[in-house]
Amino acid sequence: MDPLALFTLQVLNALSLSALLFFIALGLTLIFGIMRVVNFAHGAVFMLGAYCGVAAQTATGSFAASLLAAPLAGAALGLAFERSALSRLYAREHSAFLLVTFGLALALTEAIRLIWGADARQTELPAVLAGIVFVMDEPFPVYRLLLIGAGGLCWLLCWLGLQRTRLGLLLRAASQNPTMTAALGNDVGRVRAMVFALACALAALGGALAAPLLSASLGLGSNVIIDAFVIVMIGGMGSFIGTVAGSLLVGFAQTFGNFYVPELALGMTYALMITVLVLRPGGLFGRPE
Amino acid sequence: MKPADPKLVLLAIALAGALGFVLPGHATTLLTEALILALFALSLDLLVGHARLTSFGHAGPWAFGAYIAAAQLLVLQIPLPLAVLVSGLATAVIAIPVGWLCVRTGGVTFAMLSLAFAQLGFAVVFKWNAVTGGSDGLAGLPRLGLPAGREVFLLFVCGVLAAAYLLAHGFVTSPLGRIVAAVRENEQRAEALGHDPRRIRLVVFVLSYFLAGVAGALYAGFAQFVSPELFFWTVSGHVLVMVVLGGAGTLVGPMLGALALFYAEHELSALTESWGLALGLLFMVVVIAAPTGLMGWLRAAVGARGR
Amino acid sequence: MNITRRPALAALLAAPALSGVSRAQGQPLKLGVPTAMTGTWAALGAQVVRSCRLWAKTVNAEGGLLGRPVEFLFEDTQGVPANCLRKAQEMVERDRVNILLGLMASSEALAVMPKLADWNALFISSVNGAGSITAEAWVPNAFRANTSGPMGARALALWLRNSPQTNFFSLSLDYAWGRSSVETFEGLLTGIGKRSIGSVFAPVGTRDYSSFITRIRQANPQALYIALTGDDGTAFLRQAAQYRLFERMPVVTETVDMLFTRPAGDAAIGLVGGSRYSFAYDHPANNAFVARFRAEYNELPDTYDGEQWQALEVLRAAVLKAGATDTPSVVAALRDLQLNSIKGPLKIRGCDGQAEQQGFVVRVARREGFPVPAPEVIATFTAAEVTPACRASNFS
Numbered sequence: 001m002d003p004l005a006l007f008t009l010q011v012l013n014a015l016s017l018s019a020l021l022f023f024i025a026l027g028l029t030l031i032f033g034i035m036r037v038v039n040f041a042h043g044a045v046f047m048l049g050a051y052c053g054v055a056a057q058t059a060t061g062s063f064a065a066s067l068l069a070a071p072l073a074g075a076a077l078g079l080a081f082e083r084s085a086l087s088r089l090y091a092r093e094h095s096a097f098l099l100v101t102f103g104l105a106l107a108l109t110e111a112i113r114l115i116w117g118a119d120a121r122q123t124e125l126p127a128v129l130a131g132i133v134f135v136m137d138e139p140f141p142v143y144r145l146l147l148i149g150a151g152g153l154c155w156l157l158c159w160l161g162l163q164r165t166r167l168g169l170l171l172r173a174a175s176q177n178p179t180m181t182a183a184l185g186n187d188v189g190r191v192r193a194m195v196f197a198l199a200c201a202l203a204a205l206g207g208a209l210a211a212p213l214l215s216a217s218l219g220l221g222s223n224v225i226i227d228a229f230v231i232v233m234i235g236g237m238g239s240f241i242g243t244v245a246g247s248l249l250v251g252f253a254q255t256f257g258n259f260y261v262p263e264l265a266l267g268m269t270y271a272l273m274i275t276v277l278v279l280r281p282g283g284l285f286g287r288p289e
Numbered sequence: 290m291k292p293a294d295p296k297l298v299l300l301a302i303a304l305a306g307a308l309g310f311v312l313p314g315h316a317t318t319l320l321t322e323a324l325i326l327a328l329f330a331l332s333l334d335l336l337v338g339h340a341r342l343t344s345f346g347h348a349g350p351w352a353f354g355a356y357i358a359a360a361q362l363l364v365l366q367i368p369l370p371l372a373v374l375v376s377g378l379a380t381a382v383i384a385i386p387v388g389w390l391c392v393r394t395g396g397v398t399f400a401m402l403s404l405a406f407a408q409l410g411f412a413v414v415f416k417w418n419a420v421t422g423g424s425d426g427l428a429g430l431p432r433l434g435l436p437a438g439r440e441v442f443l444l445f446v447c448g449v450l451a452a453a454y455l456l457a458h459g460f461v462t463s464p465l466g467r468i469v470a471a472v473r474e475n476e477q478r479a480e481a482l483g484h485d486p487r488r489i490r491l492v493v494f495v496l497s498y499f500l501a502g503v504a505g506a507l508y509a510g511f512a513q514f515v516s517p518e519l520f521f522w523t524v525s526g527h528v529l530v531m532v533v534l535g536g537a538g539t540l541v542g543p544m545l546g547a548l549a550l551f552y553a554e555h556e557l558s559a560l561t562e563s564w565g566l567a568l569g570l571l572f573m574v575v576v577i578a579a580p581t582g583l584m585g586w587l588r589a590a591v592g593a594r595g596r
Numbered sequence: 597m598n599i600t601r602r603p604a605l606a607a608l609l610a611a612p613a614l615s616g617v618s619r620a621q622g623q624p625l626k627l628g629v630p631t632a633m634t635g636t637w638a639a640l641g642a643q644v645v646r647s648c649r650l651w652a653k654t655v656n657a658e659g660g661l662l663g664r665p666v667e668f669l670f671e672d673t674q675g676v677p678a679n680c681l682r683k684a685q686e687m688v689e690r691d692r693v694n695i696l697l698g699l700m701a702s703s704e705a706l707a708v709m710p711k712l713a714d715w716n717a718l719f720i721s722s723v724n725g726a727g728s729i730t731a732e733a734w735v736p737n738a739f740r741a742n743t744s745g746p747m748g749a750r751a752l753a754l755w756l757r758n759s760p761q762t763n764f765f766s767l768s769l770d771y772a773w774g775r776s777s778v779e780t781f782e783g784l785l786t787g788i789g790k791r792s793i794g795s796v797f798a799p800v801g802t803r804d805y806s807s808f809i810t811r812i813r814q815a816n817p818q819a820l821y822i823a824l825t826g827d828d829g830t831a832f833l834r835q836a837a838q839y840r841l842f843e844r845m846p847v848v849t850e851t852v853d854m855l856f857t858r859p860a861g862d863a864a865i866g867l868v869g870g871s872r873y874s875f876a877y878d879h880p881a882n883n884a885f886v887a888r889f890r891a892e893y894n895e896l897p898d899t900y901d902g903e904q905w906q907a908l909e910v911l912r913a914a915v916l917k918a919g920a921t922d923t924p925s926v927v928a929a930l931r932d933l934q935l936n937s938i939k940g941p942l943k944i945r946g947c948d949g950q951a952e953q954q955g956f957v958v959r960v961a962r963r964e965g966f967p968v969p970a971p972e973v974i975a976t977f978t979a980a981e982v983t984p985a986c987r988a989s990n991f992s
Contacts, residue, residue: 001813001816006810009810010810013806016806017806020804032397038397038400089576094343095529095532095533095537096576096580098533099530099534099572099576100577102526102530102569103569103573104573106565106566106568106572107568107569108569109565109634110563110564110565110566113638114566118633118639118641119855119858119859120639120830120856120858120859121859122858122860124861130838132839132840138813139839141838141839144838213831214803214830215830215859215860217827217859218634218635218636218638218639219635219826219827220827222523223801229401229404230405233397233398233401255804255806255807256807258798258808258811259807259808262796262797265798266411266412266416266770267408267412267413270405270408271405274405274406277394277398277401277405278390278393278402281393281394281398282398315685315686315688315689315690318682318686319686322682415770415771423771423775425702425706425726426706426707428710429710512677512678512681514677514707514710516677516678516707518676518703555682558671565634
């Protein structure tokens with residue numbers, strides 16, 4: 001294979017992986033930035049998205065339906081959980097969140113197994129997305145281009161949302177100083193509920209987008225959550241631009257690492273995280289706590 | 290009567306040891322494993338409860354201790370009590386550089402750094418096939434230097450647990466332990482008084498890793514088997530849940546939390562395949578209903594009766 | 597000398613047990629199945645469990661074993677050795693179980709095996725593929741009724757003798773089973789005048805295979821060998837199809853499971869591989885089993901449904917031969933036990949407990965009457981051809 005074609009292909013591979021990781025990491029960092037909650041259930045929500053997506057597509061025959069159903073299910077779950085459990089705990093220590101989100105992860109995983117069974121579930125992509133394009137004479141899946149586009153679009157919309165809307169302003173304010181924001185007459189409780197629902201919707205959408213690559217299976221949640229943590233830590237907890245950078249860094253490190261040094265692939269992301277956190281304890285774009 | 294009276298705790302551990310002579314064999318074995326986990330949770334409480342360093346990588350020292358013990362038992366064939374002590378010390382030694390890097394940070398960053406080191410350990414034992422047995426682990430570890438019989442092993446575990454508890458309790462109530470508390474409550478103030486927070490935290494870190502290494506080594510002797518799963522992050526999550534469930538910062542609480550979670554999981558999973566659902570919901574209820582964990586709940590109950 | 601002494605020894609050991617039989621008459625025979633019912637291996641565990649249930653139902657309808665009804669104790673291990681050890685021990689010591697089956701991960705089996713002698717229990721593997729179980733880690737009370745990883749690789753290599761491809765690239769999961777499969781396969785390649793031009797190991801839990809696919813394309817072998825299973829196998833097949841990898845080279849695999857070919861959908865068509873068990877094996881005993889299974893579950897039996905069933909048939913034959921269910925009697929009866937199983941003639945050899953049995957190579961194809969691509973048997977090899985030497989995990 002021509003070296004330039006190889007390189008281009010690998011960059012595209014890395015970008016598509018980064019895009020997928022971005023969906024789950026973005027929600028995690030939002031929740032942390034605004035609510036100071038480390039959400040251990042985020043991987044399980046991602047998995048829920050994959051299952052809901054597959055179920056929706058099986059029922060309606062439309063892939064678009066899966067991209068709609070998954071975030072809706074994620075948002076509904078997030079909202080219900082925030083209102084019924086998290087909202088009672090904001091005055092408490094970090095450890096309370098740990099236990100309650102850990103509990104959600106356990107319960108959700110088992111609920112999914114009860115509903116859909118232990119076997120993996122899958123659907124086929126519509127013909128137009130299952131096709132290929134040629135990049136320097138090498139075939140590349142159309143669907144991965146869609147992933148890159150979806151990741152980019154999500155990044156753009158979130159950035160515009162944060163910078164240009166009143167809600168974005170409120171979010172940034174709540175992330176920097178929740179007491180002050182509340183004192184100014186804003187309903188912090190509502191902001192938190194919305195943020196949690198939005199973050200869960202993003203993770204579930206990521207799951208639905210990942211389903212055509214992976215199929216929906218029970219191991220999905222616990223695998224992906226650690227990668228997402230790594231991204232958020234590398235980028236800096238609560239930093240939007242940091243999450244973008246972290247997703248790209250981890251996506252590229254895994255893609256190129258698996259190619260050139262597969263023997264080290266297992267420990268690579270952790271070594272990367274240790275290096276970043278030792279040099280910059282707050283992450284690349286964050287402030288130290 | 291305060292539930293955290295050390296004499297009472299030692300009495301309870303002694304009683305647990307005596308149970309080995311009356312319980313049926315399998316129940317003794319179960320209790321032994323539960324008490325090893327209690328020691329593991331106790332070691333984490335020093336970090337989480339007393340230094341407020343929420344480690345999410347405590348599987349690291351636990352598995353490290355277990356593998357060091359496994360190597361000694363397999364290669365050197367030394368008595369188990371000696372292997373346990375050496376493993377604890379080796380874990381304490383490795384804790385110095387790891388801790389030096391970790392304790393500079395706090396909060397979530399500390400949690401994730403400790404996690405990264407544990408996962409790195411997982412990667413190393415997983416890949417280093419020739420020495421660690423890779424994904425298959427090392428099986429058939431001999432249990433030397435102890436008279437046969439599970440009552441004896443239970444007594445040994447109880448002895449180690451009692452010693453570890455005394456050490457932890459002694460540390461927390463010592464002048465150094467009070468400085469740890471001072472650093473935890475107000476770092477600037479403690480610094481102004483001439484204490485180096487990083488060094489103080491490192492001391493707690495090393496002590497905690499020492500005890501976790503001892504617990505892991507005991508586990509290796511107990512199961513006569515080690516595998517990379519011991520390093521996995523789910524183990525870290527588990528022991529952290531034990532500490533929080535029992536009540537962080539009370540030493541006794543986390544031990545009770547370990548027993549409670551271990552037995553709850555064991556019994557639930559025998560009862561239903563959907564034990565995960567039951568346990569998950571239980572966590573949520575406990576967090577909301579009992580803010581200070583089992584220990585707080587127990588204290589309230591005892592206090593009410595005392596009155 | 598040992599051989600002449602054994603029947604006498606067995607009779608001696610069986611004597612007290614026989615008096616026990618009359619006492620135990622009508623008491624259910626409890627069989628312990630500590631397996632992965634939740635977690636990553638849950639789908640495999642579900643096969644083990646449903647096959648056991650069907651077997652118990654069948655046997656009990658026929659009046660049980662030695663006149664005793666059969667009862668299974670299932671416990672969830674999540675595929676974690678520490679849990680498996682605890683659950684197995686409790687079954688043995690509290691519930692008086694002396695026969696263990698259905699252990700999932702090889703590491704679980706390897707953790708339990710050294711304890712069997714102390715527990716006076718025996719174990720018959722139906723899932724565990726690691727070569728070491730009947731080699732370095734062998735213990736007298738452990739038996740393997742299933743096809744091992746090296747046996748699967750061997751059957752495939754024998755089939756490849758006549759293939760036009762001469763150079764191969766290997767991709768496998770980075771753990772004991774995957775590594776030993778690739779090692780065995782590469783060794784076998786040289787034996788049949790072909791060669792390996794490289795291999796790569798993907799960490800367990802890899803989700804994105806694009807980088808590995810690119811690596812394979814760059815190596816540009818004439819054929820690809822994969823040792824992947826479960827979610828990892830599904831993810832690879834789906835993604836490789838999306839990159840049109842299969843249009844460039846045929847793919848062969850150590851073991852074909854519908855568990856991972858079904859979710860792969862059309863991507864699995866054309867996949868050739870060793871098969872531990874397949875419903876497609878046309879043999880009266882197998883056809884009867886498949887019919888019974890479909891009648892019960894309205895589904896085709898998959899690899900571990902069949903392997904578990906075979907393990908249970910081995911147990912039944914041994915118990916009937918021994919006329920007792922205590923450990924020494926059953927262990928003695930298992931040695932050199934012969935029976936006609938759903939995979940054809942089978943013999944548990946005495947030296948390492950491995951079941952000598954036929955090896956199959958299957959191809960996944962779109963088949964009449966099946967909603968998803970399904971395997972068809974394309975070659976069958978004799979037990980002598982596919983079984984490694986005693987207590988060896990490779991073929992020298």
